[in-house]
Amino acid sequence: EAQVTQNPRYLITVTGKKLTVTCSQNMNHEYMSWYRQDPGLGLRQIYYSMNVEVTDKGDVPEGYKVSRKEKRNFPLILESPSPNQTSLYFCATSRAGTGGRQSGEQYFGPGTRLTVT
Amino acid sequence: DQQVKQNSPSLSVQEGRISILNCDYTNSMFDYFLWYKKYPAEGPTFLISISSIKDKNEDGRFTVFLNKSAKHLSLHIVPSQPGDSAVYFCAASYYTGNQFYFGTGTSLTVIP
Numbered sequence: 122e123a124q125v126t127q128n129p130r131y132l133i134t135v136t137g138k139k140l141t142v143t144c145s146q147n148m149n150h151e152y153m154s155w156y157r158q159d160p161g162l163g164l165r166q167i168y169y170s171m172n173v174e175v176t177d178k179g180d181v182p183e184g185y186k187v188s189r190k191e192k193r194n195f196p197l198i199l200e201s202p203s204p205n206q207t208s209l210y211f212c213a214t215s216r217a218g219t220g221g222r223q224s225g226e227q228y229f230g231p232g233t234r235l236t237v238t
Numbered sequence: 239d240q241q242v243k244q245n246s247p248s249l250s251v252q253e254g255r256i257s258i259l260n261c262d263y264t265n266s267m268f269d270y271f272l273w274y275k276k277y278p279a280e281g282p283t284f285l286i287s288i289s290s291i292k293d294k295n296e297d298g299r300f301t302v303f304l305n306k307s308a309k310h311l312s313l314h315i316v317p318s319q320p321g322d323s324a325v326y327f328c329a330a331s332y333y334t335g336n337q338f339y340f341g342t343g344t345s346l347t348v349i350p
Binding site for chain 1: 240242244270272274279280281282283284287327329331333334336337338339340341342343
């Protein structure tokens with residue numbers, strides 16, 4: 122079964138305590154992205170990766186790091202979380218489309234609800 | 239600044255009738271548009287897309303219309319079913335195709 126898994130699904134932490142949210146996919150997709158969803162702001166892209174060792178900033182990358190050492194995994198790292206990073210986070214994957222761009226048909230994970238106090 | 243806007247936070251429709259969800263965008267460089275559906279406690283799922291070279295794309299009960307001059311797209315669902323009740327997001331990307339900009343979502347309720 123095609124799957125995008127995220128762990129943990131829920132996390133409550135304190136300001137400044139480093140954390141990692143993992144994302145894994147079994148579809149052999151080249152592209153992976155991280156989004157955050159906030160009320161009144163919709164989904165905003167944090168980082169994306171076009172393949173192993175190739176990552177780039179999305180719309181709201183400040184305060185986040187990513188790495189893509191393996192094709193199937195794309196962890197999101199918050200080195201020093203702050204309360205404004207309290208949000209619902211989604212990982213998404215997609216295959217390569219035509220013309221050197223990714224397919225718009227992204228497969229999303231179930232989400233990770235993060236609270237930073 | 240929000241480049242993709244969904245100005246209606248919610249919409250209620252009777253079962254069997256047409257649902258029309260609207261989306262506006264500001265960046266004229268956008269050339270690819272998508273709609274996603276999201277149920278509570280799940281991630282969004284892809285619904286339908288349209289390239290800027292087209293003005294209409296159909297997939298079963300779902301049709302997306304694109305009006306480039308007005309920078310407006312809409313999603314029509316006919317006939318609407320209770321299972322269509324969800325939050326719908328429109329999204330857009332431009333030539334690199336690697337960054338996606340989402341709207342704030344419209345919550346659709348289909349009343350049986």
